[in-house]
Amino acid sequence: MTTETQEAIALPFHPELKVRVEDFLAYEAELLDERQFDRWLDLLDDDIHYWMPLVRNFEFNRPQDEYSRAHLDAAWFDEGKQTLLQRIRQIQGGDHWAEEPLSRSTHMTTNIRVAAVTETQITVKCRFLLYVNRREEEVRLFVGKRTDILRPVGDGFRILKRSIFLDQSKMLFKNLTTFF
Amino acid sequence: MNHDTLGSGLVDTRAGLVDRAIxxxxxxxxKEMETVFRKSWLFVGHESQIPNNGDYFLSQAGREPVVVTxxxxGEVNVLLNLCTHRGMPVCRYDKGNAKRFTCPYHGWTFSNNGELSGVPLNTEGYGGKLERSRWGLIRARVARYYGSIWATFDExxxxxxxxxxxxxxxxxxxMMGPDGEDDGLEVIDGILKCEIPSNWKFGAENAAGDLYHDVSHKSVQRVGLALTGLRGRHTWDADKNKFRMLNITFPAGGHAVRGNLYEHAMREYFSQWGANPEVDEYFRDAHYARQKRVGERERLLNRGGVVFPNFVYNAANRTSVTTWIPRAPGRTEVWKWVFVPKNAPQVVKDVMRNYLLRYTGPAGMVEQDDFENWGSAQVGAESVLARRLPMNYQLRLGGEAKWAWPEPWIGAGALVDEGVSEHAQxxxxxxxxxxMTGQPRPFRREAAAE
Structure with a gap:
């Protein structure tokens, strides 16, 4: 037995910050699910990088192949606030047939952990489950991992970077019309 | 229905009617799998995906899984990705580099040109008599065309x-760069793959020349997508030169293109990337370079089209390829390749990549509405009541299309209609x-008579 020589893994723990982050992420999910898209947009930093890479089946010794690279390769999303604004305006016109009538969504986040803290950035990791129901029978279930970088602003936060790692290589659904 | 006659009587293009059963x-x-797909050349990828010896990626030749190596x-191979022993896919990684593929079931090993290079118990079990040359991976005929890779299993x-x-x-x-350079494109790494609940032909016929469906894209026109400084989704909207909008079809093969024919030769460049001067400068230079390279056909703007049956492309700065992979009558896998000009400055590649990723695929602000609508069209294709009425393809029916027109150099095999028309469909x-039937059809007979 070597237990006495084994060191405990010390994870950074920020209990007060964690509670505030959890509250923030729950509020953000509420805004999306209640379709308050303009208020959701206010939670995004002007310089946000919103990224969801493609996912591949990769060789064991080539883990670099699993996700497509940001700013270089193809991606499901790799964009900033202006494009997110355009997506919202598209939904809000009543003529974006992929979201007209509007889908129903429920965003759930769990395993929320404050992974790193500096004066200007808070790195938060979580797991998400996004359920989307569209018209009568269409169901989309997205499960995956997310890494967010939050910027403290006053008593709250702005999202500076969101990286979304979906657990699907082929997208099993026809459209990505919801925000993650 | 008798299998031999399946497909006949379902399509009446003289009357502009197509039975919803198809x-x-x-x-x-x-039957489509046996006839249309098995007898056609099918796009499987691009050479820039496999720059080095040993590189490979998985693809689809219609419904058949292939590995492209x-x-x-340095030769390009398209191999049926199924072990000749028990049928397992021998390669299960989306891409990589390997000299050989070993089947995970019994260990039959194939080199990356398809040859059977190793069999466990070759001496003890097969007495060294296994005919290796007969049991290699099934190889497709391969065509390399200005960077694109095509395959057929039909000898x-x-x-x-x-x-x-x-x-x-x-x-x-x-496949040219914007400056008219042959083989001028490279793939942005990663194939976008998703699945839509509709028949594969809805996407294919749309690309053939559905200029009627602007209402589908009303929302993206409203918010704007192109970097022209204007609203809209196309960069050519900013080109003020006069043109005729053509539906150019090639009936012998079933291929079709949407093209603008500009009135004047050597037309001037109008800013089409106004939001980024550096990028606009590149496209200005490319515009004039292309005019010199391409000859009289420089008056044409290639907007996109279909190579029958399931390869569709968007051109005119929206350089992307889509293949429709039929999985079931009402289920289609969509594969998308996004291209940028390989010799362009990085800033041009970045801007085009950004534009294309917002345009195309399931997260694309344009194609989301297409996918939604084709899924809905499938509802009508499956309705017993709606099937009493065929689908209507009568827009501009009545022999308006002309051969080798408006300019003879458009090709003797081209049958062309102008404007918003369902001619190409x-x-x-x-x-x-x-x-499907093996019977020559009206448009081909017209071609033969001319």
Whole structure:
């Protein structure tokens, strides 16, 4: 037995910050699910990088192949606030047939952990489950991992970077019309 | 229904009518796999995906899984990705680099040109008598065309160039850089793959020449997507030169293109990337360079089209390829390749990549609405009541289309209509019907008579 020589893994723990982050992420999910898209947009930093890479089946010794690279390769999303604004305006016109009538969504986040803290950035990791129901029978279930970088602003936060790692290589659904 | 006659009587392009069963019937779908897909050349990828010897990626030749490799001698191979022993996919990684593939079931090993290179118990079990040359991976015939890679498993199929006919120029032009350089594109790494609940032909006929469906894209026109500084989704909206909008079809092969024919030769460049001067400068120079390279056909703007049956492309700065992979009558896998000009400055690649990723695929602000609508069209294809009425393809029906027109150099095999028309869809289904039944169809006979 070597237990006495084994060191405990010390994870950074920020209990007060964690509670505030959890509250923030729950509020953000509420805004999306209640379709308050303009208020959701206010939670995004002007310089946000919103990224969801493609996912591949990769060789064991080539883990670099699993996700497509940001700013270089193809991606499901790799964009900033202006494009997110355009997506919202598209939904809000009543003529974006992929979201007209509007889908129903429920965003759930769990395993929320404050992974790193500096004066200007808070790195938060979580797991998400996004359920989307569209018209009568269409169901989309997205499960995956997310890494967010939050910027403290006053008593709250702005999202500076969101990286979304979906657990699907082929997208099993026809459209990505919801925000993650 | 008798299998031999399946497909006949379902398409009446003279009347502009197509039976809804062709989108929903399981037997028709199975016959499509045997006739339309098995006898056609199919796009499987691009050479820039496998720059080095040993590189490979998984692809689909219609419903059949293939692995596309560059072997140790630099040759491109398209191999059926199924072990010849028990049928396992021997390669299960989306891409990589390997000299050989070993089946995970019994260990049969194939080199990256498909040869069976190793068999466990070769001496003890097979007495060293296994005919290795017979049990290699099944190889497709391969055509390399200005960077694009095509395959067919039909030994009797014509050459790829013969299959293309006069469509060849358009495919070659699509694979050019904006400056008219041959083989001028490279793939942005990663194939976008998703699944839509509709028949594969809805996407294919749309690309053939559905200029009627602007209402589908009303929302993206409203918010704007192109970097022209204008609203809208197309960069050419900013080009003020006068043009005729053409539906150019090649009935012998069923291929079709949407093209603008500009009134004047050597037209001036109008800013089409106004939001980024550096990028606009690149496209200005490319515009004039292309005019010098391409000759009289520089008056044409290649907007996109279909190589029958399931390769569709968007051109005119929206350089992307889509293949429709039929999984079931009402289920289609969509594969998308996004291209940028390989010799362009990085800033141009970045801007085009950004534009294309917002345009295309399931997260694309344009194509989301297409996918939604084709899924809905499938509802009508499966409705017993709606099937009493065929689908209507009568827009501009009545012999307006002309051969080798408006300019003879558009090609003797080109049958062209102008404006918003369902001419190209009629040709698409004419060719489909011809392949399904083996019977020559009206447009081909007209071609023969001319």
């Amino acid at each position: 989108f929903s019937d399981q037997q028709i779908y199975e 560059r072997d140790q001698s 009797a199929a014509p050459s790829f160039e013969a299959f293309l006919g006069d469509m060849g120029w358009w495919l070659r032009e699509f 009629r040709i698409f289904y004419d060719r489909w019907s011809e392949m």
